[in-house]
Amino acid sequence: MSKASNPLIRHLEQFGSVSDEEKRLLDGLLNRIEEVGRDQDLVGYGEQPSDCKLILEGFACRYKIVEGGKRQIMSLQIPGDICDLQGFLLGRMDHAIGTLTPCRVALIPHTAILDLTDTHPRLGRALWRGTLIDAAVFREWMVGIGRRSAATRVAHLLCEIKLRLEAVGLTEDDSFDLPITQAELGDALGLSTVHINRTLQELSGTGLIVIRGAKITIRDWQGLKRKGDFDPSYLHQGRRSDIERHLSRGHAPSQSDAL
């Protein structure tokens, strides 16, 4: 696998430079690739996986089922995401990860990650940073579910997805594919399917977005951001901490914050 197409490297380079040696090591991790169908668990609740899953293609989600059978989707995982480093350090899964579409995933043994983080603390911190961003997204979702109206929540999620997909090259202009059902959207936002449907109509009706099948086009980015009370800083895109700059001089990540 060539450097350029290794999504793990691209992922880590968002936050700091990656040396050639590090790249070589990272390339070595992606040898076991699997295809998984839609609506399958990549990792089940309570499991103790022995490898991490890196999503190469497709959409997945973290979710939990509560008493009464309701489901809460806690995050959307898109290509480039390592979706269970959690299992690496915590052992037993306290939630499940399931596919929303057919997926292609790379399996990375925990032992390989352990070796890597032992010998290359900087890479360890880079992975760590990724999990901190995951946590920032959890927090933002919590804020939305707890304190924002349905319309604001939906708008906010669309803004987030747009930026995240853009970062991995999965948008064209102001459009992107969001191949998930309204029921799934509801489970992610803590809303009923019916209300998701009505809310999407509202957002379409006011000219903020256009929906055609699974394709979503953002007609009025500023308006959607306003509607969604959206401040992208929690995604920590295209930024490095002082600490990381202090470590790796010379490289500057491409900034694209003109949002």
Add this chain to the structure above:
Amino acid sequence: MSKASNPLIRHLEQFGSVSDEEKRLLDGLLNRIEEVGRDQDLVGYGEQPSDCKLILEGFACRYKIVEGGKRQIMSLQIPGDICDLQGFLLGRMDHAIGTLTPCRVALIPHTAILDLTDTHPRLGRALWRGTLIDAAVFREWMVGIGRRSAATRVAHLLCEIKLRLEAVGLTEDDSFDLPITQAELGDALGLSTVHINRTLQELSGTGLIVIRGAKITIRDWQGLKRKGDFDPSYLHQGRRSDIERHLSRGHAPSQSDAL
């Protein structure tokens, strides 16, 4: 500061053994101590702190204010918690951390943590693990806010707080002090103050808990757990991953999972 009383060491030992040399290093981190009053920001939104805060005494919380002025509290930070490792690797704060009571906190410079994680990858992973547990708690709160009823949410939170306080020795029998207002509880659970009040009365009325001022006594632990749909596994208390066992043989953390 003696080893036994260093809450950072106690915190890390929950998940894996800490060598004597590591303990010495960790002791060296706790030299700057500060007292902070109630309702003060330990770290403000958008700041770029240069040190982490370890809470020695008192309660704090992560929070965010949304458009319209509503507040969502995203986590409760209790003694022993390092409450912004986030800032270490991500630089700019995407939320604020404020005190709920007067607090005593230790300030740990980012540079010290950087050195530590560079030279002692195992300690780095231990800190990382802590942030992953934080994330697990975020997820669980999200599930509650999104999919559980008010009474279930309140009961769940009480269960969680009980276990977390117990782990740092801040409970006596089935009682603990929870010196936060009902308004703050509401901000944490995405509920109104009025509804929190009525829900607490419901939980008292059915004999699950007793409230006397800031002191909460759990009368019926099993019942409260049932009411709160509470499964403590997300707290990852008293457990180590295979990976960590693989690394440090010989030591076994005390297990106390008879819950």
Add this chain to the structure above:
DNA sequence: CGCACAATTGAAGCAGCTCAAAATAAGTGG
């Protein structure tokens, strides 16, 4: 073509909200 799933619409219900005011408790200065 027809099945199965997904989106849409209508209508009624309710969990939790808001507003407003009263009752307690917790400070605080004298």
Add this chain to the structure above:
DNA sequence: CCACTTATTTTGAGCTGCTTCAATTGTGCG
């Protein structure tokens, strides 16, 4: 230790954003 002020808890009552239930329409696909 009291009198006064301020914060918190508690209660009542009306309201609403979202849910639930149930049915209809659309759509992808073997």
